[in-house]
Amino acid sequence: MTDHVEVPTRMLVHALVREDGTVDADELYTVAATLGMSDQQVRLCIKRLVAEGAFTHQGRGRKALLHATTDTTDAFGPTAEFLRHAFRQDAGLEPWDGVWHLAAFAVPESARKARDALRDTLVHLGGASLQNGLYVSANAWEPYVEEAAGRLGVLDALSLLSTTDLRKGDTRDPVELARRLWPQREIADRYHRLGRIAQSRLERLTGPVALSSAELVTTAVELAAELTRAMDPDPLLPPQFLPRPWPGAQARELVARCWAALYERDHGEAMPTIFPRYADIAREAAATHRGG
Known part of the structure; x- marks a missing residue:
């Protein structure tokens, strides 16, 4: 094989979540060993995931069962x-319908953590920055953006709009805009x-x-x-x-x-x-x- 694949322990846990939201610890340790991970790595990862509230833990060692929380499965x-x-x-x-989707926010410095989290979410959802506090996507992302803003408590600071006429400087061609923005x-x-x-x-x-x-x-x-x-x-x-x-x-x-x-x-x-x-x-x- 030409390229080595580094698999984070956290991703392995997520990979083994079954349809009922559980992870069998024995299977987790077995696959982890095959990937070259130590039992200690797995134990520490489980501990972190439980501490973060991503999973709950039932039982001990290889007989344990992890349960993904609702936020994790969602x-x-x-x-x-x-x-x-x-x-x-x-x-x-999925042909493009010619519509650009924009999200603007003005979150005060007192809520910097929420502001940064919203910005990171917009980028994760495929948004590109047009200018400070204004992001654009070529896909209809409104439900995801609204959910994130609501969860972060800054929904009132969010504005959503769409347009078929987007220009940045003197550029309005969609292909050239995409080349410049992403x-x-x-x-x-x-x-x-x-x-x-x-x-x-x-x-x-x-x-x-x-x-x-x-x-x-x-x-x-x-x-x-x-x-x-x-x-x-x-x-x-x-x-x-x-x-x-x-x-x-x-x-x-x-x-x-x-x-x-x-x-x-x-x-x-x-x-x-x-x-x-x-x-x-x-x-x-x-x-x-x-x-x-």
Whole structure:
């Protein structure tokens, strides 16, 4: 394999959350060991997650059961929605409607922590700064922005608007605006790496060598880790804004094919426990691609 994949312990815990919101500690320790993590790393990570309120803990050692809190499981929803939206964009099913979505806020210095958190959320949702306190997205992000502002207690300081006539200086062409506002080269570089990793894993998965259950689970977690690294900073710009071919679409196709191969190799026994929402969406995308 050409690229080493660093999997954070926290991400591994999230990867093993089952549909009922639980994580089996024995499975967690087993997969962690396969990934080269020590039991101490896992114990410290569990302790931090429980202290943060992300999980509750029942039992001891390998017989323990972790329960994801409501906030944790709710956070998986938008991530899955964004992944499905990305695959639909790749398939040409989400054409841009020509509308820019803007969010403006004026949060006082006395609420700096909430102001910074709102700004970080806007960037995480794919927003780009037009000027101080004003962010723009090419996608309809209003429900997510309002939820974040409400949760942070600054909803009254938030203004939302949309327009089909956006100009920055003397630039109004959408493609040029997208090039100026978002770091497309950096985003592309992350997808190039994801594509290399997915290609190497796909060759193993479709090759003649038998792979153990632990190896299959490890591959799934590695793919999830790299997919997250590539997609978290991706604003999911409409395809017509991006260079062709776009490495994001190519990398996601390879990931989808990997997940389909994982499921086929595993016969559906272990893979549903690895980011089940990711797996379902990726396998659907692979099936659509084969059908096309």
